[in-house]
Amino acid sequence: MGSSVHVKEAVLVTPFEPTPARVLTLSPIDSQLFLRFTIEYLFVYRASSSGLDQGVITARIKGALAKALVPYYPFAGRVRAQPDGSSLEVVCRAQGALFIEAVSDRFTLSEFEKAPKYVTQWRKLLSVYVADVLKGAPPLVVQLTWLKDGSAAVGVGINHCLCDGIGSAEFLNSFAELASGNRGLAELRPKPVWDRHLFDPVRNLHDYSVSHxxxxxxxxxxxxxxxxxxxxxxxxxxxxxxxxxxxxxxxxxxxxxxxxxxxxxxxxxxxxxxxxxxxxxxxxxxxxxxxxxxxxxxxxxxxxxxxxxxxxxxxxxxxxxxxxxxxxxxxxxxxxxxxxxxxxxxxxxxxxxxxxxxxxxxxxxxxxxxxxxxxxxLGLEKVDFGLGRPIHVGPICxxxxxxxxxxxxxxxxxxxxxxxxxxxxxxxxxxxxxxxx
CATH class of the missing domain: 3.30.559.10 (Chloramphenicol acetyltransferase-like domain)
Structure with missing residues (x-):
């Protein structure tokens, strides 16, 4: 059986404006071995009632991604291990996030009203699976898939070492508000804060007797x-x-x-x-x-x-x-x-x-x-790219x-x-x- 999803375009999207060129250190909590995987979100939306064609909506979402990567510029960087292997860091050179547009000749909105038939049934709604972000892959991947009935699916992969669920939901809502035109860059709330030094270990100051x-x-x-x-x-x-x-x-x-x-x-x-x-x-x-x-x-x-x-x-x-x-x-x-x-x-x-x-x-x-x-x-149910609130929110797999x-x-x-x-x-x-x- 052939693939039910066909990729039309895959392109690196870079920040809309110049962003700082620097190397940022991730915290010990960010750098944990079990967080070196990608959080994969799936949002499904009813067919647009805005009267806009798919090309206009795609352009808006792609443009919003470029704008969102200005305050969230580490998402356009690349993650690597520090030379001593103690923790991870992000090389920020505006390398870009991956944006994919695709179409499906099989999936419709009703598909998501129940559990998938098998674990990977929706895998192609985020076609790029990043197994190891330390090998130079972009830490952020976004895929917009137009479904057979005119509905839309947005798959998002964000590497967990860069953010947690709350952080990723804040990013996604900011990204969506830019796409829907509800807010401009200067109006985004909350403003993203890096400040990973707040989790720098303070050694030898406490005699910890806490069990884990x-x-x-x-x-x-x-x-x-x-x-x-x-x-x-x-x-x-x-x-x-x-x-x-x-x-x-x-x-x-x-x-x-x-x-x-x-x-x-x-x-x-x-x-x-x-x-x-x-x-x-x-x-x-x-x-x-x-x-x-x-x-x-x-x-x-x-x-x-x-x-x-x-x-x-x-x-x-x-x-x-x-x-x-x-x-x-x-x-x-x-x-x-x-x-x-x-x-x-x-x-x-x-x-x-x-x-x-x-x-x-x-x-x-x-x-x-x-x-x-x-x-x-987390507020994922509010992520509106100008297509209304999502009918379905869940994982890719x-x-x-x-x-x-x-x-x-x-x-x-x-x-x-x-x-x-x-x-x-x-x-x-x-x-x-x-x-x-």
């Missing part, structure tokens, strides 16, 4: 890694509306100690997905499992980070327990573990993470791990990492996307939809 379970290895008692590498993964997609989330909160509270405070939607939903996932995989009762999730530290450190800081400003929260306890002790137990993992993150904790990743190159393991990433509160996504026109709803080994997918779908089972 996210970096500790646990025994693989069941061929966990082999299962995820050898068995085909099946994408899943489930929407939780406000009523469903409140039901989860009630259920978690009913299985918690009275001393525990109220739970957030993220805490109960992550716990519910974690338990459903663990039960569906039929793992041995003594296997240790972890759920890892990012904790935004912009306002958890003192002093807080400046508005517009778009670098990686998160640490990994880690809840850990045995399969037996996770399944038998109920939703409240799992939710409490996640809540406590969030609550322990403060200034001292962050400093100890910076030390750990900067000196020992500490990195999380994958055995027994479910990673949950919250995209539903559905993966074993669990994403919590915004739902079009349902502000309080969350879509959960995760790929599960085929042997457990039916049980997972049943359990995640039936929290009282």
């Amino acid at each position: 379970p996210e970096f500790n290895r646990v025994p693989d008692l069941c061929g966990f890694m082999n299962r995820f590498s050898n068995e085909r993964l099946a994408p899943t997609s489930v929407i939780f509306d406000k009523i469903s989330l409140n039901e989860l909160k009630t259920l978690a509270a009913s299985t918690s100690r009275p001393s525990e405070l109220s739970y957030t939607s993220f805490e109960v939903l992550s716990a519910h997905v974690w338990r459903s996932w663990a039960r569906a995989l039929n793992l041995p009762s003594n296997q240790v499992l972890k759920v890892l999730f990012s904790v935004n530290i912009r306002n958890r450190v003192k002093p807080s980070l400046p508005s517009g800081y778009y670098g990686n400003a998160f640490v990994l929260g880690c809840a850990q327990t045995s399969v037996k306890d996770l399944i038998e002790k109920g939703l409240g137990y799992a939710t409490t573990l996640i809540k406590r993992a969030k609550d322990r993150v403060d200034t001292e904790y962050v400093k100890s993470v910076v030390e750990s990743v900067g000196e020992s190159r500490a990195s999380p393991d994958s055995v027994g791990v479910l990673i949950v990433s919250q995209w539903s509160r 559905c993966d074993r990492y669990c994403l919590l996504l915004p739902v079009f026109d349902q502000r309080d709803a969350v879509k959960v996307m995760v790929a599960v080994p085929t042997s457990g997918v039916d049980k997972y779908n049943y359990l995640v939809r039936n929290p009282y089972k």
